[in-house]
Amino acid sequence: MMERPWEPSEFKVAFSIAILSLVCWGSWTNTAKAASSNPFPVYYLDYSLGVILLSVVAFSSLGAVTFPANLVNETLRVEDDWGQNFYYFKASNSSAQGPLGNVELLRIGAALGAGTIFNIANLLLVVAIQSAGLSMAMPVGIGTALVLGTVLTALIDGAKNIYFLAGGVSLAFVAVLAMARAHSLLQSGSADISDDEEKGTIVDPTIIVNKDKSEKKALLSSDYAHENASSSTQLPPQRSTLWKLGLCVLSGLLMSLWSPLSAYSMGSDRGLATYSSFLFFSSAVVVTSPVLLALQTCGLIPAVDKTASMGEYCQVSGVGHLYGILGGFIWGIGTLANSVSGKAIGFAVSYAVGQSAPLVATAWGVLYYREFADSSLSSRVYLGASVLLYGGAIAALTFAG
Numbered sequence: 001m002m003e004r005p006w007e008p009s010e011f012k013v014a015f016s017i018a019i020l021s022l023v024c025w026g027s028w029t030n031t032a033k034a035a036s037s038n039p040f041p042v043y044y045l046d047y048s049l050g051v052i053l054l055s056v057v058a059f060s061s062l063g064a065v066t067f068p069a070n071l072v073n074e075t076l077r078v079e080d081d082w083g084q085n086f087y088y089f090k091a092s093n094s095s096a097q098g099p100l101g102n103v104e105l106l107r108i109g110a111a112l113g114a115g116t117i118f119n120i121a122n123l124l125l126v127v128a129i130q131s132a133g134l135s136m137a138m139p140v141g142i143g144t145a146l147v148l149g150t151v152l153t154a155l156i157d158g159a160k161n162i163y164f165l166a167g168g169v170s171l172a173f174v175a176v177l178a179m180a181r182a183h184s185l186l187q188s189g190s191a192d193i194s195d196d197e198e199k200g201t202i203v204d205p206t207i208i209v210n211k212d213k214s215e216k217k218a219l220l221s222s223d224y225a226h227e228n229a230s231s232s233t234q235l236p237p238q239r240s241t242l243w244k245l246g247l248c249v250l251s252g253l254l255m256s257l258w259s260p261l262s263a264y265s266m267g268s269d270r271g272l273a274t275y276s277s278f279l280f281f282s283s284a285v286v287v288t289s290p291v292l293l294a295l296q297t298c299g300l301i302p303a304v305d306k307t308a309s310m311g312e313y314c315q316v317s318g319v320g321h322l323y324g325i326l327g328g329f330i331w332g333i334g335t336l337a338n339s340v341s342g343k344a345i346g347f348a349v350s351y352a353v354g355q356s357a358p359l360v361a362t363a364w365g366v367l368y369y370r371e372f373a374d375s376s377l378s379s380r381v382y383l384g385a386s387v388l389l390y391g392g393a394i395a396a397l398t399f400a401g
Contacts, residue, residue, distance in 0.1 A: 005063045005273050007343050014344035015398060017337045018353040022394075024334025026360025031327035035320055040304045041293045042316050043324045044123075048289040050328020051335075055275075055282035058336055063275025107265045111277045114261035115284025120301075121145075121254035123292055127302040128251045132244035135184035138358075140245065143176045144252025146355045152260040154348035157267060161400045168396035169352050175389035179358055182375075182382035189376050247302060262339065263347035274339050282332065349400050352393070359390040 008014040035043050129137040150169050159165045239247075265277045272280070296303030334354065342350035362383065365371045372383060 005275055007274060007340055009344065011345060014341045014350075015353075018341035018345060018350045019394075021334040021338035021341065021350065021354040022357050023360055024330050024337065025354055025357035027364065028327045028330035028334070029361065030364060031323045031330070035323035035327075038316050038320050038324070039312065040126075042313050042320070043327070044293065045289055045313070046321050046324025047328040047331070048119075048286045050325035050330075051332045052282045052286040052328075053325065054329045054332030054336070055279045058332075059275045059279045063273065063279075107267075107270065107272045107277075108280055110261045110265035111272060111280035112284045114258040114265065115281035116288050117254055117261065118258035118281075119285050119288045119292060121251050121258065123296070123304075124247060124251035124302065125255060126304055128244070128247045130304060131239055131302070132248055133183075133187065135180050135187065136244060137248050137251075138180035138183070139177050140248035141252040141255070142355075142358070143173050144249065145255035146176065146352065147173055147256075148253065149256035149259045149355070150348050150352045152256060153263050153351050154346075156260045157263045157342070157347040159346055159348050159400065164396050164400035165348060165352065168349075168393045168400055171389050171393035171396060172352060172356055175356070175386045175393060176358065178382045178386035178389060179362065182372075182379045182386060185379035185382065186372065186375050189374075189379065259347065259351045263342065266339070266343070266347075274336070274343060278332075278336050278339055281335075346400070349397050352400075353397050356390050356393055359387060362386070 008017055032043055032047075035046075125137070125141055128141050132140075147169055150165070154162070154165065262277060262281060265272050265280070266274060271277075292301065293303075295301050334357075338350050338354045339347075341353075366383070372380060375383075
């Protein structure tokens with residue numbers, strides 16, 4: 001009897017874990033609102049630390065404890081203890097020398113590449129939402145990531161029921177369009193806001209659905225004048241519609257690539273274990289974050305704010321740093337849950353379920369932040385339709401798994 005790190009073996013358990021990823025991906029941005037007085041680079045660095053912290057905890061706990069597993073090919077051998085945690089097993093007749101042969105290095109490269117690409121796409125998506133607004137960024141950026149990411153992941157990992165998968169993704173995409181329309185109507189209904197009304201502090205535009213009313217009105221406009229507690233904040237340059245559209249497309253295309261790469265890193269008999277794949281993924285995130293933020297400062301890639309200096313970073317209170325770390329920790333739980341569940345229900349299905357996270361984010365915005373309290377009837381109708389469509393998408397994906 002061979003052993004491997006814990007993974008769910010029953011469909012009900014695996015799909016429940018996939019739902020957990022949806023909840024975490026739709027909730028972690030609440031910490032960014034709580035840390036709204038911090039410069040965005042400070043929050044994002046702390047967020048990256050939270051991601052790597054969660055991956056280390058998971059790797060050294062669930063990833064280190066092994067459980068019996070029935071493997072089909074008994075000619076394969078399991079690497080013991082911590083070695084097994086890096087990959088389940090390698091063929092006994094492999095010509096690769098050492099614990100990390102050529103095949104395993106390729107899988108590690110895929111995991112590192114997934115983390116790097118995700119980080120670039122995530123930062124670009126933040127700028128895309130800030131510049132173009134949700135009405136453009138959601139259908140173009142988030143919609144592209146949902147559809148293309150699911151398709152590419154299905155090509156890498158396969159799909160048990162392609163018809164239900166396609167139906168679920170289609171419903172989720174229409175839900176994205178409905179939600180974008182709801183926010184567009186909400187924006188038009190807020191057009192009468194006075195020029196001298198205080199604008200909300202901008203930290204992470206991805207949490208726009210979790211802003212209160214005054215903050216939301218400022219964020220939904222693509223030509224707002226924003227302020228930040230940090231003296232290093234600069235007004236964003238005015239961009240053309242074509243530039244905004246291109247940025248949304250680019251962020252969506254890049255965001256669609258990390259899931260298939262992650263699935264590839266864990267694929268086949270020589271693939272990485274789930275916990276070790278996420279560890280490499282998180283390592284890439286924490287290493288590339290300061291580099292990408294520095295490149296934003298140099299103007300080489302679009303930015304939200306200038307990179308905070310070490311002095312500014314140290315001036316932030318411990319609670320302020322804790323919010324960022326907690327945000328990364330929550331997001332990390334969601335991403336790890338998405339990967340763990342993907343082993344049982346398929347990575348394409350788990351990714352599509354997780355990408356329905358705007359449903360949870362909207363629930364926070366509506367029920368807790370009351371952002372649609374004074375919205376028009378049309379806006380509420382589109383919002384309700386979005387919720388129903390997301391529900392239908394998740395139901396279809398249940399059968400797809």
